[in-house]
Amino acid sequence: MSDAATSATEHYTIKQRITMGVNRYEISRSGADFVPTELIAFAQQKRMKLKEEVFFYEDDSKQKVLFSFKARNVMDINSVVDVYDEAHQELGTFQKDFGKSLLNSTWYLTVADLPKLTAREASTGKAIARRFGVPLVYNFVFTNEEGVEVATVNRKFGVRDLYKVTVEDTRYDERVVLAMMVALDALQDR
Secondary structure (H helix, E strand, O other), rough: OOOOOOOOOOEEEEEEEEEEEEEEEEEEEEEOOOOOOEEEEEEEOOOOOOOOOOEEOOOEEEEEEEEEEEEEEOOOOEEEEEEEEEEOOOEEEEEEEEEOOOOEEEEEEEEEOOOOOEEEEEEEEHHHHOOOOOOOOEEEEEEEOOEEEEEEEEEEEOOOOOOEEEOOOOOOOHHHHHHHHHHHHOOOOO
């Protein structure tokens, strides 16, 4: 890990709740054992929107927006997705690389002056098998420009999908990182 990275490691769990017409996500801070310790956001995505947009709330009452993300273009396979704070000020972006994603899903995350991160499915073999309809879980590894691993997302199938997230380089705005983690579920198969 680079010297500029902080030494603290953050762990999160993201639980998906599927309901009619809406995907919902509970995002919690957790310990290294991935037992949730603190609910930090509740996200909701309406399905079948032309321009993807997800709001992250303080809780499921949806009274207070904490942050959000929105695609810049309508149904663009390489669209940049902007992440905004509660005052709609841009925090960072992420984008799927359509060409590289044909074999192995590849995304990029950008925050201010920090190095761009690349997220790829951890197993190219599983990624290719999934393209042929094999129902396999997908895990992602985030690396910095030097190829050093800085975060992971491990998906666990169940009645509700569960994601275990580890972030080793905590310089990146937590809201942008968590927005992209939700997008890996909400937008992955588009």
